[in-house]
Amino acid sequence: MPFRASVLTLYPEMFPGPLGVSLAGEGLRQGLWSLDARQVRDHGVGRHRTVDDNPAGGGAGMVLRCDVLAAAIDAAVLPDDRRPRLLMSPRGRRLDQGLVRDLVAGEGVVIVCGRFEGVDERVIEGRNLVEVSVGDYILSGGEMAALVLLDACVRLIPGVMGKEASGQDESFENGLLEYPHYTRPREWEGRGLPEALLSGDHARIARWRREEAERITRERRPDLLQQGITPTKPASA
Ligand code: SAH
Numbered sequence: 001m002p003f004r005a006s007v008l009t010l011y012p013e014m015f016p017g018p019l020g021v022s023l024a025g026e027g028l029r030q031g032l033w034s035l036d037a038r039q040v041r042d043h044g045v046g047r048h049r050t051v052d053d054n055p056a057g058g059g060a061g062m063v064l065r066c067d068v069l070a071a072a073i074d075a076a077v078l079p080d081d082r083r084p085r086l087l088m089s090p091r092g093r094r095l096d097q098g099l100v101r102d103l104v105a106g107e108g109v110v111i112v113c114g115r116f117e118g119v120d121e122r123v124i125e126g127r128n129l130v131e132v133s134v135g136d137y138i139l140s141g142g143e144m145a146a147l148v149l150l151d152a153c154v155r156l157i158p159g160v161m162g163k164e165a166s167g168q169d170e171s172f173e174n175g176l177l178e179y180p181h182y183t184r185p186r187e188w189e190g191r192g193l194p195e196a197l198l199s200g201d202h203a204r205i206a207r208w209r210r211e212e213a214e215r216i217t218r219e220r221r222p223d224l225l226q227q228g229i230t231p232t233k234p235a236s237a
Pocket of ligand 1: 115
């Protein structure tokens with residue numbers, strides 16, 4: 001079964017959006033993954049299909065109603081649906097490549113996109129929503145966060161990227177940031193290429209890349225080195 005994404009949103013027209021172009025879009029058209037963007041307002045209450053209300057206890061902004069979101073979720077999932085239900089939320093677990101890999105290994109995702117001040121807490125509990133954040137900043141809605149999460153997942157689906165995403169070397173895959181890349185021309189504005197890359201010696205090239213990855217990680221993200229993957233093993237060619 002291909003990876004199935006259901007997105008619950010007040011703005012389904014934002015999907016597939018950028019995921020409809022390039023390799024993700026090709027994969028979508030080929031059925032390597034599927035996307036079902038559902039209008040939460042279809043489950044709104046009353047003549048005006050209301051989806052939000054004032055915050056209990058007062059204060060500014062509006063809160064998405066739990067009953068409306070629950071109805072939207074219940075309509076999107078089948079009884080034996082094992083896909084995780086995610087709520088895009090700045091309070092959530094920070095999205096990283098490990099979580100992306102776990103999600104891609106499953107059957108897909110159901111993603112709830114918040115808007116306004118957020119969602120009534122009770123639907124998070126009542127529908128077992130897992131809160132996921134894309135970083136420590138505030139977006140105006142969960143849609144762009146959902147697009148980021150899906151983009152990261154979709155590129156790992158077999159067949160979507162071809163060999164580009166085979167990615168053992170890619171940043172974060174081995175606990176390191178990636179080494180620098182170069183291509184033609186061989187000289188540009190007085191800058192040449194690192195000698196190791198011109199050597200034709202595969203072991204030397206692998207060693208150079210490994211060392212550069214370690215150096216850059218040490219300089220920019222020493223926290224990654226502390227996360228358990230010890231970068232001591234020399235890379236094999
Ligand atoms: N009042 C909330 C922010 C609401 S922003 C707070 O202070 O935490 C409106 C919606 O945008 C959120 O419900 C969430 O779905 C989405 N959103 C905003 N920032 C996000 C982030 N960093 N990661 C994931 N979703 C985010």
